[in-house]
Amino acid sequence: MNFFKRFGSSIYDFKSYNVLRKTSKGSTFLYLLVLVLILSIATAFRPMIAIRNYNKVMHEALDNKIKTMELNSGALIVNGGEEIVTYGEDKNTYFVIDTKGEVDKDKFLGKSGIILRKDGFQVDFGSITNNSIATSEVDTSYSKAGLGNINGDILGVIGGIVGMFNGMLIFALPIYILIGNAIIALLYALVAGIFVGSKDLKLSFGEKYKISIYAMTTIILAKSLLALVGIGVPFVVSFLVVSIYLFMAIKAIKEEEIQDLIS
Numbered sequence: 001m002n003f004f005k006r007f008g009s010s011i012y013d014f015k016s017y018n019v020l021r022k023t024s025k026g027s028t029f030l031y032l033l034v035l036v037l038i039l040s041i042a043t044a045f046r047p048m049i050a051i052r053n054y055n056k057v058m059h060e061a062l063d064n065k066i067k068t069m070e071l072n073s074g075a076l077i078v079n080g081g082e083e084i085v086t087y088g089e090d091k092n093t094y095f096v097i098d099t100k101g102e103v104d105k106d107k108f109l110g111k112s113g114i115i116l117r118k119d120g121f122q123v124d125f126g127s128i129t130n131n132s133i134a135t136s137e138v139d140t141s142y143s144k145a146g147l148g149n150i151n152g153d154i155l156g157v158i159g160g161i162v163g164m165f166n167g168m169l170i171f172a173l174p175i176y177i178l179i180g181n182a183i184i185a186l187l188y189a190l191v192a193g194i195f196v197g198s199k200d201l202k203l204s205f206g207e208k209y210k211i212s213i214y215a216m217t218t219i220i221l222a223k224s225l226l227a228l229v230g231i232g233v234p235f236v237v238s239f240l241v242v243s244i245y246l247f248m249a250i251k252a253i254k255e256e257e258i259q260d261l262i263s
Contacts, residue, residue: 011221017215020211021253028214032181032182032185035217035220038221040173043173043177046230057086057088058095061095062095065086067079074142076116076117078116094111094112097116098116101117101118119142120141120142121140185212186212188246189209195251201254203253211249211250218241
């Protein structure tokens with residue numbers, strides 16, 4: 001059974017789970033890997049766009065609004081002490097010079113941007129992580145960052161942080177999602193065990209684990225589609241959906257077993 005047939009059967013044909021539970025461990029893992037790649041691409045889509053906008057607003061501010069930048073005794077002076085607030089076209093990215101400490105930082109909550117303060121800089125990845133409350137943040141002083149020439153070093157450090165985040169999306173995110181889903185499939189296998197016991201079935205743990213992976217297809221697809229518009233799926237919803245699929249799949253397996261005994 002190829003990937004596309006497994007994909008469709010996992011979603012709408014509960015009777016097919018009696019066949020899916022007998023698929024090899026290797027092919028089932030490859031199936032999960034393909035699902036993870038689909039989810040990773042969808043999850044990274046909005047952050048990649050955000051990072052592009054992030055870089056754009058930073059460089060536009062540097063090219064058009066900043067005339068002089070000085071770092072004296074660890075203190076930053078821009079344009080002789082000017083405060084600068086620049087937003088990107090999407091209004092979710094920003095570049096701020098706040099050397100006087102007068103800028104209201106609360107209005108940037110959940111957005112992505114850079115704030116250059118008098119004594120240090122702050123890089124936020126709010127809209128990149130699609131979380132308006134818990135942002136991914138890098139906040140450090142110029143001295144701790146080992147900055148010397150402000151025109152060269154600080155931009156290199158900030159660019160490096162953004163580049164690191166970009167690399168994480170491309171390389172680390174799929175691995176993180178794969179490991180996470182492989183582990184959570186173990187939890188669902190335990191749930192499957194409860195349903196198997198209630199139906200007086202005899203399935204190995206490996207079969208229950210494989211059934212769990214296929215039962216996760218619908219919720220992974222839903223997560224992928226919703227990730228494209230920046231909406232997350234609560235774990236309780238995922239757990240409920242997968243549990244329903246497990247129950248219906250095991251019910252179908254039991255019914256087929258009874259049918260085989262009758263015939």
